[in-house]
Amino acid sequence: MPALFSMIKGDSKANRIAKWLVSGPPLLFLLVFFVAPSLIMLFTSLRFPGEFGGLAPIAAPAGAVHGEYGLTLETYQFFFSDILYAEIFLKSFAVAAASTLICLIMAYPLALLIARSEKRFRNLMVLLVVLPFASNFLIRIYAWMIILGPESVFSHFINTVLGAFGIAPVTLLFSSFAVLVGMVYVHLPFMVLPLYTNLEKHDPALLDAAQDLGANAWQRFWRVTWPLSLPGVFSGSALVFIPVLGMFAVPDILGGTGDILIGNLIKDQFLGTRDWPFGSTLSIMLTLAVLAITALAAWLARPAAIPEK
Amino acid sequence: MALLEIRNVTRRFGDFTAVDNVSISIEAGEFFTLLGPSGCGKTTLLRMIAGFDLPDAGQILLDGKDMVGTPPEKRPLHTVFQSYALFPHMTVADNIAFPLKMAGTTPAEISSRVREALDDVRLANFGNRFPQELSGGQKQRVAFARGLVNRPRLLLLDEPLGALDAKLREEMQIELINLQKERGVTFVFITHAQNEALALSHRIAVMNQGKVEQLDEPSRIYGFPRNRFVADFIGKISLMNAQVLEAAPSHLKLSVAGLGEVTAPSKENVKVGDTGVLAIRPEQVRISHHAEEVELKNHFIGKVQGFLYVGDVTTYLVELPNGARIEALLPNSAPGRAKFFEAGDPVAVSWRHDAGTFLND
Structure with a gap:
């Protein structure tokens, strides 16, 4: 790394060329596949939908008697005029927040266990965490359909337990519960990995010092390990929260009719109702919301608040 | 307690x-x-x-x-x-x-x-x-x-x-x-x-x-x-194989191979015939011109093998006739002078009868 830095820092001609060679390709990639599509999306959100999907032309074609052409803010008005969309947004954020929290609670002990294991076992354990990625995402979600289905051993077990307490049997599949299970299952590795990467770097002497200075196990965790792991907690949370917000496959497969999230809504605009401008508007509102949350997280995790080293 | x-x-x-x-x-x-x-x-x-x-x-x-x-x-x-x-x-x-x-x-x-x-x-x-x-x-x-x-x-x-x-x-x-x-x-x-x-x-x-x-x-x-x-770990010290010739309450008389008799301070639990090493610190060894009159009993002629100049003092490594090497420390009291003897110079090394320690094997 130091060699790379010194190469980039210098200001000679060769260095400037090297700088562009290194940073040019990713920059170009982002321009073509992120900035340009975002601008297209913004532009699309200001257009009228075409009669049979797609977009209406900007200029009225010759001989057109009526119809909507040109640019408009109508989709944005529509978005803010119906409380339904705000509700779906709110519900999506709630699901994302709950998934993130559950992932955090489940991933933290696991990451801690891996980080404190013997070095030679750590890589194997990390491999096991990412192993589910080896099989197709949809297949794994369909597997949950079977696990949560009414005839599964799991469902029978749950209903037997509930029955013992006099509670009527429940259907696990096609519910918000199933959506949450799916979301947590899919995104758990994205929480484990950044947490592990952070926890693994902690200096064990700090825990010795805390214990030596009178801290019991609980105090050592809350006063040393937890605050030092916050950068990992924040990056893991971002890696779970943001994809969950946009996820449509899990609610599609595991959710009921009432479990529509933003992702499903956007997908429906493009593939179902074929209203591209409104779909674009929803996407832009989602992007803005995510940016706002990311900015907040970045501010919370700013270096002055949590110095990492 | x-x-x-x-x-x-x-x-x-x-x-x-x-x-x-x-x-x-x-x-x-x-x-x-x-x-x-x-x-x-x-x-x-x-x-x-x-x-x-x-x-x-x-x-x-x-x-x-x-x-x-x-x-x-x-x-x-x-x-x-x-x-x-x-x-x-x-x-x-x-x-x-x-x-x-x-x-x-x-x-x-x-x-x-x-x-x-x-x-x-x-x-x-x-x-x-x-x-x-x-x-x-x-x-x-x-x-x-x-x-x-x-x-x-x-x-x-x-x-x-x-x-x-x-x-x-x-x-x-x-x-x-x-x-x-x-x-x-x-x-x-x-x-x-x-x-x-x-x-x-x-x-x-x-x-x-x-x-x-x-x-x-x-x-x-x-x-x-x-x-x-302990002798070796703490500070610098020269070690020479020696055998006890005489163990008096006031002093020890040692025989150092190829060098002759050396007087050392007495020590408990040392008997005549014991073998071991004579350990002596560089600052206890006096180094002087070979022709100079030395009144100390422990007094030998040797040759400068090398030296280590560290500013305030210079340590001279002197080879004795028996092949043993002994270090002698000399403060550089004359300003701007790094050494008083050159490699190869014949010199006299001497130390007091109450300097050095005999260490049993």
């Missing part, structure tokens, strides 16, 4: 005996040093005193109370770690406040004690800094302040000066002596640097391969090493 008593403590790791039946008793107010090469067991012993490790056999008593069942957080002692182990997410003031918070001290008391501790280590204006914004010496002082703020019965110091450069280390040594004197806290200091041990300690235990080789005051450790290991 001793403050800390280590009784027949043994600690094994598999086949390796890290600490081998060690007994040490440390008095309150003492600056005690465990000195030895790496792997000699001093760190294992320290970790057992702190409670991070438990002895396989033996006892560690603090104020007469066996510490075996007491976890580190409950022991009335603190440790200054080699890496300082300052909490990077806490300010200097919060670091120092940590042991007080753990002990349940009231907030008002904490803030006054922290201010006092910062003053003591001359860091009054650094309370709001983070450790990573401090220099090595400043971090070191924060670590001392954190270890002492709760007024522990005992402060363990694990090579705390190891990471500092030579000049800073010397400054910190003086600071450490003063801190210890002012607070009256008992220090147990670990180091592999013999000069540090000599400069700081009231008493030193020299350790090797899990055992205590010698436990004594610095001047006696240096002046009267008990065996070859």
Whole structure:
């Protein structure tokens, strides 16, 4: 790394060329596949939908008697005029927040266990965490359909337990519960990995010092390990929260009719109702919301608040 | 009663005996040093005193109370770690406040004690800094302040000066002596640097391969090493094979092969016929021009083999007729002169009859 830095820092001609060679390709990639599509999306959100999907032309074609052409803010008005969309947004954020929290609670002990294991076992354990990625995402979600289905051993077990307490049997599949299970299952590795990467770097002497200075196990965790792991907690949370917000496959497969999230809504605009401008508007509102949350997280995790080293 | 008593403590790791039946008793107010090469067991012993490790056999008593069942957080002692182990997410003031918070001290008391501790280590204006914004010496002082703020019965110091450069280390040594004197806290200091041990300690235990080789005051450790290991480990010393010819209460007469008779100070448990080495420090050996009249009895002619100039003094390596080499130290009292003799010069080396020590095999 130091060699790379010194190469980039210098200001000679060769260095400037090297700088562009290194940073040019990713920059170009982002321009073509992120900035340009975002601008297209913004532009699309200001257009009228075409009669049979797609977009209406900007200029009225010759001989057109009526119809909507040109640019408009109508989709944005529509978005803010119906409380339904705000509700779906709110519900999506709630699901994302709950998934993130559950992932955090489940991933933290696991990451801690891996980080404190013997070095030679750590890589194997990390491999096991990412192993589910080896099989197709949809297949794994369909597997949950079977696990949560009414005839599964799991469902029978749950209903037997509930029955013992006099509670009527429940259907696990096609519910918000199933959506949450799916979301947590899919995104758990994205929480484990950044947490592990952070926890693994902690200096064990700090825990010795805390214990030596009178801290019991609980105090050592809350006063040393937890605050030092916050950068990992924040990056893991971002890696779970943001994809969950946009996820449509899990609610599609595991959710009921009432479990529509933003992702499903956007997908429906493009593939179902074929209203591209409104779909674009929803996407832009989602992007803005995510940016706002990311900015907040970045501010919370700013270096002055949590110095990492 | 001793403050800390280590009784027949043994600690094994598999086949390796890290600490081998060690007994040490440390008095309150003492600056005690465990000195030895790496792997000699001093760190294992320290970790057992702190409670991070438990002895396989033996006892560690603090104020007469066996510490075996007491976890580190409950022991009335603190440790200054080699890496300082300052909490990077806490300010200097919060670091120092940590042991007080753990002990349940009231907030008002904490803030006054922290201010006092910062003053003591001359860091009054650094309370709001983070450790990573401090220099090595400043971090070191924060670590001392954190270890002492709760007024522990005992402060363990694990090579705390190891990471500092030579000049800073010397400054910190003086600071450490003063801190210890002012607070009256008992220090147990670990180091592999013999000069540090000599400069700081009231008493030193020299350790090797899990055992205590010698436990004594610095001047006696240096002046009267008990065996070859201690002689060799502490300071510079020349060793020559010798046999005892005469063992009088006032002196020893030794025969050094190829050199002849040498007079050495008497020593207990030495009999005629014993073999061993004569150990002599470079500063006890006088070097002079070969033709110069020398009135000392231990007096031999040799040839300068080489020299080491370090500024204030020059050490000359002299080869004696028997092939043995002896080091002689000469202060460079004449300004601008690095040496008084050249390689190959014939010289006379001599030492007093009460200099040097005979060490049995």
